Amino acid sequence: MTDMSRDTGSTDGGRPLRRDAALNREKILQAAREIFGERGLKVTLDDVARHAGVGVGTVYRRFPTKEALVRALFEHDLTLRQEAAEKALAHPDPWQGLVDFLLLMAGDLAENRGLHEVIMMGTHSSAPIERARGGLRPFLAELIRRAQESGDLRPEVTASDLPVIVHMLAGTTAFTRGMRPDIWRRYLEILLNGMRQRPDDPPLTTPSLSDEVVEQAMGFRKPSDRTP
Structure with a gap:
């Protein structure tokens, strides 16, 4: 990558x-x-x-401090990921834009444990990092909306599914302990096949995680926080 x-x-x-x-x-x-x-x-x-x-x-x-070093490394990284999301939204094919973004994010997080912890878990965070992490969320919702309106993405998929998907894919690399660092690509193919809308698709019966649960899991809010 x-x-x-x-x-x-x-x-x-x-x-x-x-x-x-x-x-x-x-x-x-x-x-x-x-x-x-x-x-x-x-x-x-x-x-x-x-x-x-x-x-x-x-x-x-x-x-x-380690926090100062983390900021020096990852604040700029997160800005670049937001730029990648903007590029994905500008793609003339909404489905391919979504696929491109998932390929980039899954690869980044599978290959870089530190970046995975910063983005997915809010580890060693800072105000600029939090702004950048939060800034990705509207792009995810728009990527989903465009792909569904084009008829390519099944309607049950939500924006809250995307962080879970890239977290799962990063976990496949950790599971193989470096023996197959590219194995996430296979499981992304499987997931994309399941996400693509087809006339004979049976409906998904298990609801997606709520935005609140995903935000708690990613460290955006504490379990005691409540949406106003």
């Missing part, structure tokens, strides 16, 4: 970094992307330092 994630600049409080400091920052970010992608956000800054081959102090000078 094409890497859509990259750091947008090397600064320190708005001031350009010295060349050696900028190189160390890029080295730390690359190491963090690799280790977060493989092991998730449970890793420590010490783990990142070892993976980057730099001293722990060097990491802490650039990123005093």
Whole structure:
């Protein structure tokens, strides 16, 4: 999959970094992307330092907390995913736009455990990350609406089904423990065949999760929260 994630600049409080400091920052970010992608956000800054081959102090000078490092990596990533959703909505074929978006998101989350935890679980969140996560939801509803109005998507599918689908697909890669990292593609094909509208489809008998339940599962709200 094409890497859509990259750091947008090397600064320190708005001031350009010295060349050696900028190189160390890029080295730390690359190491963090690799280790977060493989092991998730449970890793420590010490783990990142070892993976980057730099001293722990060097990491802490650039990123005093893990949250700061997560923000540097993933805020831009989420903006790019929102741009991908906009591109999917602009596709002249509503079904293909939905398929393209699911391919991108499922692949991203299957291949990057850290991104999966940020998007699906709200782990190590921040205000910009929450805005970006929340900003995806209207796009999901519109992707569903367009595909259903075109007659390609069965009417029982809801926007709340999409986060569950990409979460399930990411889980297939974890299940194989790296032996088949692309296995999510097979199960996306199966799911898409089930989602496509056909005249002889039997109706789905189990309702989708409510928006409230999905929001709780993704960390948008606590179980005690109530919709006004």
